[in-house]
Amino acid sequence: MSWLVTGGAGYIGAHVVRALSSAGIDPVVVDDLSSGHAEFVPPGIPFIEGSILDRDLLTDTMRAHGVTGVIHVAGFKYAGVSVQRPLHTYEQNVEGTRVVLQAMTDADATRIVFSSSAAVYGTPDVPLVTEDLPKRPASPYGESKLIGEWLIRDQATATAGTDAALRHTSLRYFNVVGSADPAVYDTSPHNLFPIVFEKLLAGQTPQINGDDYDTPDGTNVRDYVHVGDIAAAHVVAAQRLQAGEPVEAAYNLGSQNGLSVREIMDAMARVTGIGFTPRIGPRRPGDPDRIVATGDLAARDLDWRNRYTVDEMVRTGWDARRAAG
Numbered sequence: 001m002s003w004l005v006t007g008g009a010g011y012i013g014a015h016v017v018r019a020l021s022s023a024g025i026d027p028v029v030v031d032d033l034s035s036g037h038a039e040f041v042p043p044g045i046p047f048i049e050g051s052i053l054d055r056d057l058l059t060d061t062m063r064a065h066g067v068t069g070v071i072h073v074a075g076f077k078y079a080g081v082s083v084q085r086p087l088h089t090y091e092q093n094v095e096g097t098r099v100v101l102q103a104m105t106d107a108d109a110t111r112i113v114f115s116s117s118a119a120v121y122g123t124p125d126v127p128l129v130t131e132d133l134p135k136r137p138a139s140p141y142g143e144s145k146l147i148g149e150w151l152i153r154d155q156a157t158a159t160a161g162t163d164a165a166l167r168h169t170s171l172r173y174f175n176v177v178g179s180a181d182p183a184v185y186d187t188s189p190h191n192l193f194p195i196v197f198e199k200l201l202a203g204q205t206p207q208i209n210g211d212d213y214d215t216p217d218g219t220n221v222r223d224y225v226h227v228g229d230i231a232a233a234h235v236v237a238a239q240r241l242q243a244g245e246p247v248e249a250a251y252n253l254g255s256q257n258g259l260s261v262r263e264i265m266d267a268m269a270r271v272t273g274i275g276f277t278p279r280i281g282p283r284r285p286g287d288p289d290r291i292v293a294t295g296d297l298a299a300r301d302l303d304w305r306n307r308y309t310v311d312e313m314v315r316t317g318w319d320a321r322r323a324a325g
Helices: 011-022 055-065 079-084 086-107 140-159 192-201 227-243 261-272 296-301 310-323
Strands: 002-006 026-031 047-049 067-072 111-115 167-172 175-177 207-209 224-226 250-252 279-281
Touching (some): 002 055, 011 026, 011 227, 055 067, 055 086, 067 227, 086 111, 086 140, 140 167, 167 227, 175 192, 175 227, 175 310, 192 261, 207 261, 224 227, 227 296, 250 296
Parallel strands (some): 002 026, 002 067, 026 047, 111 167, 175 224
């Protein structure tokens, strides 16, 4: 039994690969290295460089390695940039998911864990986001993830009751941070942690975008979850699908409480030992005051819980970034 991890050379995917191996499941990686890094794939793990848009490549890979399920992490994940590049976003996230599903059909792989996003909810005006909240994505990225969920749902409906019945679940989450392996770190130029780390390493002062929001300290409150916890939840989801155990169509992997940007900045200074007072810049258009999701269903079914404090999130991410040189 093996599982294909699309995007397995990326920050999240590489952690999923390691978590699968630790659980005794053989991972296979396909990644086009558009944002991933070949060195993030552990030695001995089958790695095929290529695009998820290449149906023949995916089908041949699954057949060659006896793949029974897919953890579909690959995608274009930059919500802000997706507004300027909607066609690229839809190609990678919608067409890419369709091709993955078609290749799974060709290769008789019948289980999929989809790396979705809490961006499917848009900017809900509620204290805690639950799975049944109306879906109102506010970017092409969020729309593409929601359509990906629809594609998987519809394929499952079409194959229900057959030998090729598709079993699936989608995992929705916001801001993934930290590191569970010093060999893997977040290299995104759009995420808060790497932005702050690069500023500090360059001797520059990080910036907070707005401090007049309706929150206790005036800065945005967001859902920060550790990448090690995220990877573990993907593996448990795969195990439940493999065992034929019941799963929900979608789970939020939420922190329940959230952290403000200022709290993150304070932890950055505290953990790195680099004292700084962040500059205050203007608000970014469309940034809501607070977005935090529950994780109750995932706690029930996927052993989901937050195992890291904010200082540990920062420490693991900082150590991995510095280890990279």
